[in-house]
Amino acid sequence: MQIPFQKMNGAGNDFVVIDNRDLKFQLSKEQIALLCDRQRGVGADGLLAVEPAEKGADFKFRYYNADGGEAEMCGNGARCFGKYTAALLGEGTSLVTFETIAGTLSAQIIGDNVCIAMSEPFDLALHTDIKVDGLDAEVHVINTGVPHVVVFVDDLKNTDVLKYGAALRYHEHFAPAGTNVNFTQVLDAQHIAIRTYERGVEGETLACGTGMTACALIHHLLNDAASPVSVDVEGGETLEIGFIPESDKPFTGVTLTGPADFVFAGEITI
Numbered sequence: 595m596q597i598p599f600q601k602m603n604g605a606g607n608d609f610v611v612i613d614n615r616d617l618k619f620q621l622s623k624e625q626i627a628l629l630c631d632r633q634r635g636v637g638a639d640g641l642l643a644v645e646p647a648e649k650g651a652d653f654k655f656r657y658y659n660a661d662g663g664e665a666e667m668c669g670n671g672a673r674c675f676g677k678y679t680a681a682l683l684g685e686g687t688s689l690v691t692f693e694t695i696a697g698t699l700s701a702q703i704i705g706d707n708v709c710i711a712m713s714e715p716f717d718l719a720l721h722t723d724i725k726v727d728g729l730d731a732e733v734h735v736i737n738t739g740v741p742h743v744v745v746f747v748d749d750l751k752n753t754d755v756l757k758y759g760a761a762l763r764y765h766e767h768f769a770p771a772g773t774n775v776n777f778t779q780v781l782d783a784q785h786i787a788i789r790t791y792e793r794g795v796e797g798e799t800l801a802c803g804t805g806m807t808a809c810a811l812i813h814h815l816l817n818d819a820a821s822p823v824s825v826d827v828e829g830g831e832t833l834e835i836g837f838i839p840e841s842d843k844p845f846t847g848v849t850l851t852g853p854a855d856f857v858f859a860g861e862i863t864i
């Protein structure tokens with residue numbers, strides 16, 4: 595089977611994007627994992643497929659992790675998907691809507707950046723009693739489209755993201771679905787840095803959009819940060835999270851703004 599693809603990058607989180615509007619590709623988990631394999635395939639943290647909308651939006655968004663498993667949403671992927679599908683709709687398109695498992699979202703193209711209107715967060719739990727050996731820090735939980743754990747640390751650079759990330763990702767509390775795990779350091783009231791262990795990649799990625807959203811929102815709840823919060827990611831970029839705090843639910847109006855870049859286009863036979 596020959597598959598034309600576009601390789602894209604959102605703040606160092608990279609994706610294979612395929613146009614499947616005619617649903618001609620029915621890829622298995624193994625085939626998706628092969629496309630994402632950095633030695634045997636194109637290489638990426640995940641695969642995005644553009645499919646026809648079913649609920650009135652412009653498109654349907656499908657996201658698969660590098661292991662071939664489908665996830666509900668991907669923040670950096672959503673920015674890449676927004677930029678890719680805006681180009682499909684024609685030059686000058688600045689707003690695209692798409693259906694994800696986490697709800698219908700929109701992407702606004704603003705110069706080189708893309709701003710995603712995110713789904714309403716849920717499953718918020720601050721100061722949980724979840725513990726892992728050797729990690730002396732509180733664990734906070736929130737779902738920003740996919741499940742996330744947030745741990746505040748004083749020394750992000752020297753935090754063992756792989757060890758503690760894997761311990762929390764596979765913690766019985768989150769079984770069987772598992773969770774993504776973010777370590778975050780407060781730089782100042784409006785500025786944090788994060789490193790993320792991603793479920794489905796089973797390692798650290800250079801950025802995680804839903805993860806930085808989770809960290810910024812919990813930074814607001816615990817430390818009273820105002821909107822927007824700037825977030826430094828391991829890939830070197832700084833992105834912005836906006837939100838409207840609510841009295842009767844965690845947040846509305848959550849936005850994720852950052853880069854989305856075309857890297858190269860190609861065709862692969864699998």
Ligand SMILES: N[C@@H](CCC[C@H](N)C(=O)O)C(=O)O
Pocket residue numbers: 607640659665666667668669670671740741774792793794795801802803804805
């Ligand atoms: N890279 C992502 C999140 C992708 C999904 C995640 N690995 C999961 O399985 O929940 C992002 O930018 O949000």
